[in-house]
Amino acid sequence: MNKLQEESNLASFATMRTDRWWIEPLWTGAGFLCFVIYTTWAMIQANHYFVGSYLSPLYSPLLFVDPSAAGSAPVHHAWFGAWPSWWPSFIPASPAIFILFGPLSFRLTCYYYRKFYYRAYFGTPPGCAVAPIPQKNYKGETAFLLFQNFHRYTLYIALAYIAVLFYDAVISLFRDGVLGVGVGSLIMFVNVGLLCCYTLGCHAYRHLVGGRLDCFSCPKGQESLYHRIWEKVSCLNSKHMFWAWVSMIWVGFTDFYIRMVSMGVFHDFNTWGH
Secondary structure: OOHHHHHHHHHHHOOOOOOOOOHHHHHHHHHHHHHHHHHHHHHHHOOOOEEOOEEOHHHOOOOOEOOOOOOOOOHHHOOOOEOOOOOOOOOOOOOHHHHOHHHHHHHHOOHHHHHHHHHHHHOOOOOOOOOOOOOOOOOHHHOHHHHHHHHHHHHHHHHHHHHHHHHHHHHOOEEOOEEOOEHHHHHHHHHHHHHHHHHHOOHHHHHHHHHOOOOOOOOOOOHHHHHHHHHHHHHHHOOHHHHHHHHHHHHHHHHHHHHHHHHOOOOOOEOOOO
16 A cells, blocks of 8 residues: 555545544443453452352353352352363363353344444444544455354353343342342342343344344234334334443443452341341
């Protein structure tokens, strides 16, 4: 690319917009980066993810348990028992390593998330009516980013994840065989509810329940039923950005709360008295 072409590309990046259009890609990029940093840090810690009957969503489903770690779950709580002896010593013995890829694959391929991180991190484009940052040989989603097409399949991972988290929330109501409720269990139920609003409002789920149909106005058959479901899902979809951010932040907050209670920093008010 010669100098004249570079100057032409830079000139095309200029915009006549007078508002602070860069604020949205800035705060969305910074906010998501903070979430990634926190979840990565929490995964590496491999401790203080369980207390009483509360299990952090970042560590669920719990496949293996290292009983020597502080604030770890009992071995019988894990699906496959104690931590395997063949695990490499240079990799943290963290249960979160096995499961974070699932929900993150759903979010990273989400249409809303793609919009904001294309703008915030790649500048393609950085804002509406703003020319994209000049990129040599940019091929969009036809090359490396072709994996984005797997979003419709990662939906099933997200739905399974919600089922597991709901099970964890129900289990949190029982401690030593006694039914009760605590602040932590309420936080876990809210977490499941927010994830449902985000996942069930997803474009892929919308397509699954009704968007794949050729006719919504057909007077007979199941089309009218699918249309009603599609309309309900569309209500959630209209606030998809809101649910995406609130659910993401709440997942991190739920882990943070359980971690603080496990470390003795927070006191969990509950009906069990401890």
